[in-house]
Amino acid sequence: MISRICKFLVRCCVLLVRKVLPEERYIRLKCNMGRFVWGVMGELGPPSGVKVGLIKDLSSRFGIKTLVETGTCRGDAIRAVLKDFNQIYSIELDESLYKGACQRFAKFPYVHIAWGDSGELLPVLVGKITDRTIFWLDAHYSGGVTAGKGKGCPVVRELRAMRKARRTDHLILIDDAGSFAGETGYPHIDELCTLITAINPSYKVEVKDNIVRAFVSDDAGVPVK
Numbered sequence: 001m002i003s004r005i006c007k008f009l010v011r012c013c014v015l016l017v018r019k020v021l022p023e024e025r026y027i028r029l030k031c032n033m034g035r036f037v038w039g040v041m042g043e044l045g046p047p048s049g050v051k052v053g054l055i056k057d058l059s060s061r062f063g064i065k066t067l068v069e070t071g072t073c074r075g076d077a078i079r080a081v082l083k084d085f086n087q088i089y090s091i092e093l094d095e096s097l098y099k100g101a102c103q104r105f106a107k108f109p110y111v112h113i114a115w116g117d118s119g120e121l122l123p124v125l126v127g128k129i130t131d132r133t134i135f136w137l138d139a140h141y142s143g144g145v146t147a148g149k150g151k152g153c154p155v156v157r158e159l160r161a162m163r164k165a166r167r168t169d170h171l172i173l174i175d176d177a178g179s180f181a182g183e184t185g186y187p188h189i190d191e192l193c194t195l196i197t198a199i200n201p202s203y204k205v206e207v208k209d210n211i212v213r214a215f216v217s218d219d220a221g222v223p224v225k
């Protein structure tokens with residue numbers, strides 16, 4: 001009962017802060033709070049701030065201005081990195097989340113949201129992109145209103161699609177590394193490594209903060225946050 005009341009109060013505070021603060025300051029605060037909580041309760045997965053922090057860091061470090069995301073959800077990651085990229089592509093399977101994201105980013109002509117299965121749409125998209133790109137592969141069922149329940153994770157099809165890419169030096173990030181144990185529709189991490197090196201044998205794959213990171217060998221060894 002007490003924990004329910006606490007959760008309710010925390011939710012009210014979050015809603016209030018979200019209403020009062022400009023969106024950008026709210027996102028910054030949320031990222032910093034997430035990092036703090038993660039630091040204190042290390043056993044939890046990294047908060048969204050760590051993930052978007054990594055995307056921002058790699059974008060500035062390697063001068064990469066194109067982002068492809070699979071699994072848009074409400075578009076929170078896109079919102080946090082809007083200023084870092086010139087082109088953002090994101091694919092969402094759920095129709096209402098897709099429509100919501102289209103509305104949210106209607107004022108940003110360089111944000112392109114597509115509706116459909118990333119395993120099917122990614123082969124077409126990668127065939128069009130000529131600039132070096134960060135791929136943030138994050139499509140999977142994640143409870144609530146999200147799509148893909150009981151369908152496993154499309155990451156194997158996504159990585160196969162990347163063999164059709166016009167270049168083979170993209171940066172590949174895959175969220176939820178801990179889920180890749182070869183069970184319940186999720187491939188084993190070893191299978192992911194095999195698929196990544198089939199795109200380009202120079203890829204070096206590492207896992208940190210529950211994120212799989214694949215860099216071509218020239219970039220490997222660059223310390224990542």
Ligand SMILES: C[S@@+](CC[C@H](N)C(=O)[O-])C[C@H]1O[C@@H](n2cnc3c(N)ncnc32)[C@H](O)[C@@H]1O
Pocket residue numbers: 069070071072073074075076077078091092093094097116117118119138139140141142145146147148154
């Ligand atoms: C963890 S959420 C994405 C969060 C978002 N990337 C962010 O960082 O803010 C995963 C999303 O993937 C979507 N999804 C599930 N299967 C999918 C598929 N095959 N193709 C595209 N999206 C999918 C779900 O509906 C859900 O919105």
